[in-house]
Amino acid sequence: MNQSKIDNNTSEGFLGLDFKSIGTKILTTYYPLLILILLLIVASIISPIFLTSGNLANLLRQQVTYMIIAIGVLMVMLTGGIDLSVSSMAGISSIMVAYSLQTWGLGTSSAGLLLAIIIGIGSAFGIGLLNGFLVSIVKVPAIITTLATMMAFQGVGFMITKGSTILLATKDTGNSILIKFGEHGDPLLGIPYPIYVAVFVVVLFLLIMKYTTFGRLLISTGSNEAAVRLSGINTKKYIFWSYGISGILSGVAGVIITARTATATALTASVDYNMTTIAAVIIGGTSLLGGEGSVGFTVVGVFIIAVIGNIMNLINLPTYPQMVVKAAIIIIAVLLKGLTSKKSH
């Protein structure tokens, strides 16, 4: 064919580069990163404490659960869905781990601990699969499905704990291993173990999205479900499993929550995991319609919200105004996304 490609030499300018278009490209694709860098600069100017290793380590440690959950939320949102039940799933996982360690006595051995973790993650996974089933097979809208499971399992959490806090007895072998995992760092670098988990999850999903057929078809499904289905691909499968993944990752976060606090409470389900992770995913440039978004930028999104929170803490802004600011930032992020994507058209 004589007309297969337009060469790059059609553009003028220095070295054949079109700076205007490169500029827009950077702006449209990398804007979350630019915002984060800007925030880091602002933060270090506002507060001298910000750049101390103590503060940064703390920041990182706090974001572990958010990061893990956000990856799950991303998977769901890439298919064009939404998952409002992540906080409930994390809560159930956290409670089930503590409950089986404490009430069922699994905490006395390390094998028991393993089983307890499996029970915790498994129950969150189960809820995720229920979401997946309802959304992909029964075709209940995602927002309704996950709103319902959010409520239901918040209730279940209270039913299991009877409204009180489960305390882990620190002397039991299994329990102490778990608590040590949550609190301490590794002997080599002193990095807390949960951070390794988060890094593992992030890297794993970066690879899944880039190199596996599963990741490719999941995001394709979100891009145009009908077209993918008519290409002979079972799109329900990908929608179903995205909720399953969200369940597993929320479950993992639940285990970390129990490990860190040595307790479990039904209140975990009402922590801001839903709003914050969805916001992070959107700030990271993910389309609400599905088919667009990335693991890397989701992590950036998590840290954008975290740094803003950190700045507000450092300047001693009270909790309630913080909520207002966070909400405003979510709106701004969505607007910004709309603005930049319009430019690219």
Next chain:
Amino acid sequence: MLEKESEIISEGEYSVASISEYQVEMCNISKSFAGVKALVDVTLKVKAGEIHALIGENGAGKSTLMKILAGAQPQDKGTIKIGGREVKIKNPKDGLENGISVIYQEISLIPDVSVMENIFLDEFNEKKNIINWKDLKVRAKKYLDDLGFGEIDVSEKVKNLSVAYQQIVEICKALNRKSTVLVLDEPTAVLTMKEVEKLFELLNQLRDEGVSIIYISHRLDEVFSLTDRITVLKDGNLVNTVESQSINEDELVRMMIGRNLDTFFPERKTSMGKVVLSVKNLKAGNLVKDISFEVRSGEVLGLSGLVGAGRTEAVMAMLGIDNLDGGIVELDGKKIKFKSAKDAFKHKIGLLPEDRKSHGVLLNMPIKHNITLTCLNNFSTASCINLKKERSFVNQFSNEVGIKAASLDNNVSSLSGGNQQKVALAKLLAAHSRILILDEPTRGVDVGSKTEIFKLINDMVEKKCAVIMISSEMTEIIGMCDRVIVIREGVSVGELQKEELSEINLIKYAMGVTKDESKQN
């Protein structure tokens, strides 16, 4: 004619400046997208009361030029004059206010809203606050009747209409605007001869009323029969503007693609095998009443008929994508019922859907990922994609299909309409099915590329593939098919062998002129 022309112009608000010979003057327009020059210094002048063809290969810049005229995209350089007066058209609203109405290549109706609401959408915006439903209904019906599409239900949601019917609704919507400049970007790509005739009657009438019509098409016969002058673009540059009378088809093709096109329909060695797929007395919905056909390996079977005859619906039901209400489907002589597109693909039956935008391509995904969607397993071991292999396959294959893109990493949405169609086709061909169902395979594809696509189809056929081709373009059906089944109002009414294929015969059957051949079983 002249009288009418001046009448219209003096009615408009541009009467003062109407000394100019031209209604539309786009001068020295340039536009580039992220380094790709879509238009370079293009000038287009259209008279009042003229039908002006704008033609060129896929990606030549036709749609872009029209988007600029309509205000859907800004130009980088150049000026626009309407009725001799320079205007700034910054957004679609400015375009409408300047009397410019565009029927875009990609249908841009609101899918969840009824036909009549779509037609009168502009009015909702400007005029009354209370909608007179009865009036809307009557007026919508009138437009459709005038175009010969009384069968379209004005209260039906647009998303439930076939692509061709949606196109008709688009046309009605544009007609309702009573514009002075009407742009049609490949309006007939999914229409058959009969509907095209009606449309042309209407366009001729509008021309006589003094409207300037800009007409984009890849069907050259239309260009000759309809238009007064022709402007040819190539790779974003103006080639020339000529009188339609003063040029023949070969010269025009040479202007478009820069070379001669000796064989439009390439030769194919046919060696037919056994019947691989057959359907008997297919019934589905209210469009498919009694359709039967069979196709052999190594054969191209055409399904012909007017728009709305039920061709697309028949294959969709056959594949289990839509509900099948009755009839027998046999694969290799064994009865089968496909449950879904996935099921059909598992049996190596591939479908190229009619609706490119919503069923054919993933607009917001990279071109390369679109192409390999159906064949990811070929470069994957244990679900892990070998990106290098994938890339080299995509590079080679997109060349074969003739996809013209700045980079295969770009999203499909950045491609011209015809190139998007090639992506959809590439995606299907990459799956290596043994039965291919092609619904309007060359919709919006330029003449040069059509030949390339026919070659690809022939390659598949020579490899013993069976092909079912639905096409609104009669020349394509005649040139490519070994046998044709004509479908009229949901019933297969006739079968034509290769020797019998001619436009007259096809139309006769499609419109029910011959009575002797009744339903075949």
